[in-house]
Amino acid sequence: MPELPEVETICQALKPLLEGQSFLKIQANRPDLRYPLPVNMETVLSHKLISLISRRAKYLLLDFSHGLTLIWHLGMSGRVIIENLNALSLNSGPHDHVVFITSNNYKITFRDPRRFGFLLLYPTNQLKSLHPFKTLGPEPLGDIPLGxxxxxxxxxxxxxxxxxxxxxxxxxxxxxxxxxxxxxxxxxxxxxxxxxxxxxxxxxxxxxxxxxxxxxxxxxxxxxxxxxxxxxxxxxxxxxxxxxxxxxxxxxxxxxxxxxxxxxxxxxxxxxxxxxxx
CATH class of the missing domain: 1.10.8.50 (Helicase, Ruva Protein; domain 3)
Incomplete structure (x- = not known):
């Protein structure tokens, strides 16, 4: 399972790419992973400004300007693949379950062979009251690290x-x-x-x-x-x-x-x- 350094590495790659941009298209190739994918995810998130990319524990958090956050967990075998749409050849595979097309011409793929990962959508102002966020301890790194x-x-x-x-x-x-x-x-x-x-x-x-x-x-x-x-x-x-x-x-x-x-x-x-x- 990807741990904090792996998730942070992905966060650092996505942050300059996505903040201030939006998704033009979200293609879900199956209805569920560990949990059902968010209902009408493409309709709800497409063309909405992405205001912040962050990490909490082993979770990626994508905050949108209209007050929703996409919670992204990689599970046991999940990968995030970033490709420029202008590349001569694009990577694709049978376990590419969700594909995001961005406003700055990138393709971001969530590949998860074992399907233990998940995507959930919640109001940003409710995250701290959700399980497991409400029980998470301090971060070992960051602006206010564990003392x-x-x-x-x-x-x-x-x-x-x-x-x-x-x-x-x-x-x-x-x-x-x-x-x-x-x-x-x-x-x-x-x-x-x-x-x-x-x-x-x-x-x-x-x-x-x-x-x-x-x-x-x-x-x-x-x-x-x-x-x-x-x-x-x-x-x-x-x-x-x-x-x-x-x-x-x-x-x-x-x-x-x-x-x-x-x-x-x-x-x-x-x-x-x-x-x-x-």
Whole structure:
């Protein structure tokens, strides 16, 4: 599933392209994805000014000037493909479920082979009261990022493992499995540790490493493990910088002699060094 860096990469690609523009045509090639597509989406959104493109957690948000927001979630395998309509050849495939034609001559395609993604349409002024937005925690990056004291207080209330706590979107919005594992390795904290056992100093180090890992991943265009690609078709590159994720049995890059261990926590793979991470 695309995580925060992948969604942010797409957001940054769409923002200069769509803000101040509109959709001339919206072609839905099926009536539903995970949920039914918005009723009369083309009629409601065509020729309406797009005022803002933003991200909240793992959701893309397209705000329109007439007070509606298109909520876009990529699901497990979703991709956003941007192409100039003047290109010699245009990309198309059997899993291209929604196609947007823009007023500045671009084609934006939502391709989702597994159809776990979705598009929903709601009034912009109601978003904060909708599930899951009303329960999302602070963003780890951004204009008002998550603070150490807020994170430490949230962790102190949880008796689950620190790895599982980091995946709780009520604590940190947008952080996923890959980057939680990487940040814990950077902070030298065991994913098995109880969340409520971290000292304030350890929480501070962990938050710094979460932010560092996410910023580096965004700069690399995210991570491509299976389906994800950047809107221009390029793969992400951060997978080449993994220190623990998918590195089972390889030597730890901290101590250089302990093999990376893989365990399963709440159904998700966790990778760590049981020597360096305490």
């Amino acid at each position: 150490v004291s807020v994170l430490h207080a949230a962790l102190k209330r949880r008796t689950i493992s620190i790895k599982n706590a980091l995946l709780d979107q009520r604590i940190i919005a947008g952080l996923g499995n890959i980057y939680a594992s990487e940040a814990l390795w950077q902070a030298r904290l065991s994913p098995r540790r109880g969340a409520n056992t971290l000292r304030l100093k350890e929480t501070k180090i962990l938050l710094i490493e979460i932010q560092n890992v996410l910023r580096r991943a965004i700069s690399a265009g995210g991570s491509t493990l299976r389906d994800y690609a950047q809107p221009n078709g390029d793969t992400g590159y951060f997978q080449y910088s993994f220190n623990v994720y998918k590195r089972e049995h390889l030597l730890c890059n901290h101590c250089h002699f302990t093999p990376i261990t893989r365990i399963v926590q709440s159904g998700r793979a966790t990778y760590y060094c049981d020597k360096c991470q305490q």
